[in-house]
Amino acid sequence: MTTEIDRQWTTRLRKRVVETLPPDKLLPDTQPAYVASWIYVFGVTTLAALAIVILTGCVLAMKGPLWWHLSGTGHFVNSLHLWSVEIFFFAMVIHLWGKFFMAAWRGGRQLTWITGVVLFLTSVGAGFTGYVSQTNYDSQWISTQAKDGINATGGGAFFNVLNLGQMLMWHIVLLPLAAVALTAVHVIYVRIKGVVPPFEEGK
Amino acid sequence: MAKKAFNPDIDAPEYKGKYSPYDIIKEGTIAVVVVALLTVVLAVLFSSPDEKAVTIKSWSNATPMDFAATAMTELDGSSGTATYGPPYNNAATGQQVGPLTLAKWMGINVNVNTANDFVVAPLSTLADQPALTSALTTFASASSSRRANWEANYSKGLSSGSFSNGVLQVAAANAGPLPEMLGALTAMARSGALDQALVTQKGFYTTDYTKPLLFMADGSFLANKAQVQHLSGDQWGMMNETGSYPGQAWLWLYTMWYQVPPFSTSWGANADALVWAFMMLLTLLLALTPWIPGLRSIPRKVKVYRLIWREHYKNM
Numbered sequence: 001m002t003t004e005i006d007r008q009w010t011t012r013l014r015k016r017v018v019e020t021l022p023p024d025k026l027l028p029d030t031q032p033a034y035v036a037s038w039i040y041v042f043g044v045t046t047l048a049a050l051a052i053v054i055l056t057g058c059v060l061a062m063k064g065p066l067w068w069h070l071s072g073t074g075h076f077v078n079s080l081h082l083w084s085v086e087i088f089f090f091a092m093v094i095h096l097w098g099k100f101f102m103a104a105w106r107g108g109r110q111l112t113w114i115t116g117v118v119l120f121l122t123s124v125g126a127g128f129t130g131y132v133s134q135t136n137y138d139s140q141w142i143s144t145q146a147k148d149g150i151n152a153t154g155g156g157a158f159f160n161v162l163n164l165g166q167m168l169m170w171h172i173v174l175l176p177l178a179a180v181a182l183t184a185v186h187v188i189y190v191r192i193k194g195v196v197p198p199f200e201e202g203k
Numbered sequence: 204m205a206k207k208a209f210n211p212d213i214d215a216p217e218y219k220g221k222y223s224p225y226d227i228i229k230e231g232t233i234a235v236v237v238v239a240l241l242t243v244v245l246a247v248l249f250s251s252p253d254e255k256a257v258t259i260k261s262w263s264n265a266t267p268m269d270f271a272a273t274a275m276t277e278l279d280g281s282s283g284t285a286t287y288g289p290p291y292n293n294a295a296t297g298q299q300v301g302p303l304t305l306a307k308w309m310g311i312n313v314n315v316n317t318a319n320d321f322v323v324a325p326l327s328t329l330a331d332q333p334a335l336t337s338a339l340t341t342f343a344s345a346s347s348s349r350r351a352n353w354e355a356n357y358s359k360g361l362s363s364g365s366f367s368n369g370v371l372q373v374a375a376a377n378a379g380p381l382p383e384m385l386g387a388l389t390a391m392a393r394s395g396a397l398d399q400a401l402v403t404q405k406g407f408y409t410t411d412y413t414k415p416l417l418f419m420a421d422g423s424f425l426a427n428k429a430q431v432q433h434l435s436g437d438q439w440g441m442m443n444e445t446g447s448y449p450g451q452a453w454l455w456l457y458t459m460w461y462q463v464p465p466f467s468t469s470w471g472a473n474a475d476a477l478v479w480a481f482m483m484l485l486t487l488l489l490a491l492t493p494w495i496p497g498l499r500s501i502p503r504k505v506k507v508y509r510l511i512w513r514e515h516y517k518n519m
Binding site: 027028029030031032033034036037039047048049051052068075076078079080082083086087089093098100102103105106107108109110113114118121124127128131134135136137138139140141144145148149151152153154155156157158160162163164166168197198200201 | 216218289306412417434449451480486489501512513518
């Protein structure tokens, strides 16, 4: 007989979460022996780089958009932000191709693949809005060039790349929120489904 | 009901082999430390580019004739922005993908009237200049054909004019109030006042640089600087940044289409719209790879996986 406690939304949600992702899947202490290649490093490298990107971005946000032009420390933090972004994309692209060649969508892992692709696009948007929010010549040139592409799709009516305030908000609020949320979903799917097994040869 | 046949491109075999110890927290910590150190090393070695922003002031002081000629095109409606179409104005349809006029459908949401916003309105903010006030009144009350006549005469003079002793030297007969207006606008630009006037049209606080950026993009100063810094569209454009930095290297595929026919040749007039449409199609294919027969078989057929899982296959 189910009790009132069993029927509570909270109880049902907790049971569902624990069933779908038990603690030993969320934080495993073993992994299949086939996970033994340098290619597996690039997923965690992307995550680590994202952490550094967010951390350095937070420092830049604390001091405001013009700080890094006026202070040596600010310029150094900007350099950290730039290079962590370069590492982030480098690792993510290798991760993507690695997962493609493993056909990592097999065995009910399609959603992991799709969230990864959407995450890549979100990151491209986050990188782009960062480039046009630099408040220097690069941002002037990149925004005046990029406007034609976005305007041609009709997107320019809502997404004005020449509007610094709008681009900065997308860069430091909306896109990071989306990227972090999607990363969480992506990693949780990986933990639920596990790492894709190798192809069976001869079949 | 018969069990669905195993499809090696969709289904994964059940793994019954060995498991190895795995410390996920330690791995994550090491990754963060290594990436942090690598970031610091790269930042110390290579820093980051920060080329100062161009201003209307720096543009009009460096090349006053280019500024004046551009301002004239904003006034007579022949500049890139004045003839752009949506989302700035309805001077054109905008780019199309076949019969689809996407930009036009989305409408004019970033209204820009170059003659008024870039020339007349900023000049109207200048106080205590009776000659200019009278010129603006004359311009405002003139018929459009009269204005067009003045603009044609002044543009002609401007093309062979010069800038010396701090003023425009333009020989143009029957140009009405335009010598006064363009002279005042050039002086205003060179003082830095036009930079302010262009961004404060909606009030004191501002975060929107649409107008000065469009104005500058219509001139050649910004683009010439880009050419020197290998940033033009035909130099793989906006994926680069000033100096020798990697820039947005991940945009290489998007930028590449602009360099190759037919995007760079017969499709040139609608290149932006077509490149975007094509990239959206490719992205959709990438996202939907698990469901596309043929495409999803590529990994199994090219066998790069044998390299990735070579230990696994060796031990079998």
